[in-house]
Amino acid sequence: MDAGGGSGTVSVPPGRVTLTDRRTRRGWEVDVDSFLLSAHQVTRARYAQVVGDRSAGAREGRLPVEGVSWREAVRFCNALSRREGFSPAYLLRGDGEDDDVAWDTAADGYRLPTEAEWEHACRAGTSGPRYGPLDEIAWYRGNSGGRVHEVGGRRPNPWGLYDMLGNVWEWCWDVYDAEVYGAYRVLRGGGWFDEHWSCRASVRRRSHPSFRVDDVGFRLARSVPPGNAG
Template sequence: MATGMATGVGTNATGLLMTAVPAGRAVLSDRRTRRSWTVDVDPCLLGTHPVTQELYAAVTGDRPSAAEGPALPVESVSWQDAVAFCNALSAREGLAPAYRVADAADAVERDPAADGYRLPTEAEWEHACRAGTAQARYGPLDEIAWHRANAGGAPRPVGGRRPNAWGLHDMLGNVWEWCWDLYDPEVYGSYRVLRGGGWFDEHWSCRASVRRRSHPTLRIDDVGFRVARDAAA
């Protein structure tokens, strides 16, 4: 449930579009425990599109994706790669990195006082995806998402489908997106949350509430990410 409307789009020094997402509330659910919980979400800035291959290469010098194209979403990137990208983009723009990364693979801490780029939380992601709606999707699937039945077996350039009411593109379909949160540490340890569905997925996976999980080192060709920042940053 939203308490306002998205307030517009801004561009950073690298040409990354960021959309202002209003404060609101997200109701998350867990299939294993069959419980639901409500999270109040502060206003934030969220990438209007998933991070593209062009932007990823400009910031890191790497081109990890299986499919090639500057406007395609970067994929074959792990959660750890996404965290490193956020810190590198922050450093490039003179911002305080959001993450402190230790030597251990999963030893990453977020600095809540930092003004740099970060991954969205799961609640931020779902709140932004729904954009004030209560349905499973923010529009007819073929109009808003690339999925198995229409993507032609590969990711597609970002922004090619209709955005949601707040101007965010590809929140469903195209590539799954890493979120900051642990999925279920009691059972899955360090596995992190993935949201949104991807180009290889059937229609039932491309819904606002669907959660997936994987190890933070996983790299696969239908997983990417988008960045966030605190609204006051």
């Protein structure tokens, strides 16, 4: 898998992560199976190449793609899966901003990480709010100069994953809180415009799956085929 822009992929080991929600003051444990995760956020060049947009990506190739809705990220995952000979992970009913999306967990194609997968991968075996000193690992309001930066410009976490904190927020598969926010999906990681308190492994944000936000991108995951885990 090399969808991030030359970064390759990381095999994330299985484990258990405790998710927390500051708004509701609750926490819950989730067991995470081994999976594959792109070392970098999807770049503008890679996104443009897959979706066929010739106007984008040429001069800003290694900047992370921004302003992509959750639904567009899902469609990108399926398009890249077909392009590379994998089974699409998502079943889309309809063809627009209101289409219904189901995850085929048996598929071997590209997909968005779950929220638990994301946090487990971000922490990379560490126990603090971050996997290193913030200025060394992340682009955020204190050091970004008010702009997004090329992927891989900060120190990776112990598992070799770059920009898990800062640069752009990342879409996850999960619904944030259906009873309160309906279809809103989870965002993780903090971005270049955020203060330091938003760039922590546990911080959760939300947005509607059809919204395009200028500090939001995504990173690709794939499930490990049965028999190849461990």
